[in-house]
Amino acid sequence: MIAALLAAAAAVSASFEPPAVDDPSPALAALGPQPAGATALTARAGRPFHGIRLDHGFWDGIDLGLGLDVWPEGFYRPTAQVRVRAFRAGPAQLTVRGTLGRVLGSIGGLVRTTDGELALQLGFAPFAPLGAFAEVSVLGATDFTREHTAGFTQVQGGLAFAPPGPLSLLASAGVLQGARGARAVGSGGMAFRF
């Protein structure tokens, strides 16, 4: 899967002109969506899972991505994602993100669910290379049976640091709330834009 993602990255980068990304706020651009024509490969490690994702900006304010989430317990989840920037005003932007994934792999006691997430992210970058964000999201997991269908909410905050160049750093922390309890979530990683 990772090889496929890298191959897709190569294909995407070959079929588009190198982006002239002149975003006045590179930190907000790092949070996404990617500017039209730009592609970013993001790798993150954290809990409850690690992930790698490839996002490409197809239109101004809209990007599409493919990813792979991997749990240390031995299962994984390919995902597809769309991010739409609702507005940007000065150093702030509001982004809507939708993700759909399918849990695969074999592990005792874990049902293979189709997972969805709908998130609203408010980004703020007081300084061009440094931004912060707050995100609320609702998540759902189901195998289309009543007993294996559940909903969750998640609140996260984080930082993006985008120095000059193709690399940017991302970090986030928050809480995932389910019907039976809440657990801390968080990750840190790096994005490479090309």
Place this chain on the structure above:
Amino acid sequence: MIGSRRVPHPQTALLLCAALCAACGEGVPILMYHSVSDGGEPLTVTPDELDAHLDFLRSQGFETITLREVLDAHDGAGKLPRHPVVLTFDDGYQDAATQVLPRLLARGQKASFFIVSGFCARDEASRVTHGPHGYLTWAEVRALADAGMEIGSHTVSHRQLAGLHKAELRAEIEQSRAALQAYVDQRIDFFAYPFNDQRQWVRRAVEKAGYRGAVVGAHGNTDPFTLQRLTMHRGISAADLRSMLSESWETSYTEGG
């Protein structure tokens, strides 16, 4: 059984419903067994099937707990293990002592047994039998309790409670509890509605009698007096049980532990 519980047609709307229904959760899974023998009735599982279920639970890290532990955790007086499950056996069949108890003890597992007090005989000579089934004697009920099993009430005579007059209803609920408490050295805090009939006035009577909680069948929830159970019947394999007890990674992750 699995098939009958499935939503007929996959609907993506379920996903949105799920996302908007974070408060709707499942509690600790509670399995409802009846007799364990090689008899051919639908609600009778075979000893081999029970072995497969218990081995599966143990191999997957499920820890058997009692209903008391479930409600203690619910009330903040205790903590649940990471993968809890409650095993319940209704009616007080003789095979609870001869088939179930040895299997539980061999694996270090425990269960809750709902006894029909009026079916319990003084001794072997007066053992009550209905068709192919024999019922426990009081000595065997006490042996279950002494082995660390939880004992609950399943009324005096296993009648449909909703059709009874108020005095009869009270007698079924209260006298069975009194009889069980007199014979076993533990407080009888839990009740199982015969035929899973749990109309509102029946629930109120059970609550008023001082029980701490009650179990029903598939049409329950996480309310202490309508605790839902999964019906275990003949033909449920370990793989079926795996599916019944599986959960999403989010559920697993957010349940704590």
